[in-house]
Each structure stands twice: as structure tokens, then as C-alpha cells.
Amino acid sequence: MPKIGNTKSIEEIPCSRCGSKRKIAKKWKEKIQNSSGFMTLEHTSVICTNKVCQAEFDAVILADAAKREKLKQIKLEDSAKRMAASKTAE
Numbered sequence: 001m002p003k004i005g006n007t008k009s010i011e012e013i014p015c016s017r018c019g020s021k022r023k024i025a026k027k028w029k030e031k032i033q034n035s036s037g038f039m040t041l042e043h044t045s046v047i048c049t050n051k052v053c054q055a056e057f058d059a060v061i062l063a064d065a066a067k068r069e070k071l072k073q074i075k076l077e078d079s080a081k082r083m084a085a086s087k088t089a090e
């Protein structure tokens with residue numbers, strides 16, 4: 001069982017990339033509905049106070065998102081091709 005009640009706040013954990021202090025950039029709540037009713041998810045966006053480190057991180061995130069988008073597109077095209085292939089095979 002994981003320990004519940006982490007006493008360390010997210011800001012106290014140093015940046016895993018450069019070891020600098022981090023700070024909360026944004027906090028927001030999201031209400032989602034599931035089978036047992038509503039639940040509220042709390043999101044926290046933490047950024048590194050080291051501007052160079054954070055800029056690099058942002059670039060990585062952007063590149064990652066682009067990569068994922070590309071993969072998604074390839075997958076979609078693949079399944080479309082497979083669908084078309086299975087239709088002609090019938």
C-alpha cells in the first residue's frame with residue numbers, strides 16, 4: 001500500500017532536472033463524472049524556477065506532443081488502410 005498523506009508539498013520537491021526550486025504556476029479543479037457520481041480532480045502545474053531549465057522542458061513537451069500527434073495520425077492511417085484491405089479481401 002502506498003503511504004497516504006504525503007507531507008512534502010509539491011513545491012518542496014526540487015526539480016528533477018536541475019535541482020532548482022520549483023513553484024506552482026497554475027492550480028485548477030476539474031469535475032468529472034463517473035459511474036458513482038461526480039468527483040473533483042485537482043490539478044497542479046509546477047514549473048521550475050530556473051528559466052533555462054523550464055524553457056528546455058517546455059520544448060521537450062512540445063516536441064513530445066508533436067511526436068504523439070504524428071504517431072496518432074500514422075495509427076489512424078494504418079487502421080484505415082487495414083479496414084480498406086479487409087473490405088477488398090471479402
Ligand SMILES: [Zn+2]
Nearest residue numbers: 015018048053
Ligand atoms: Zn529545473
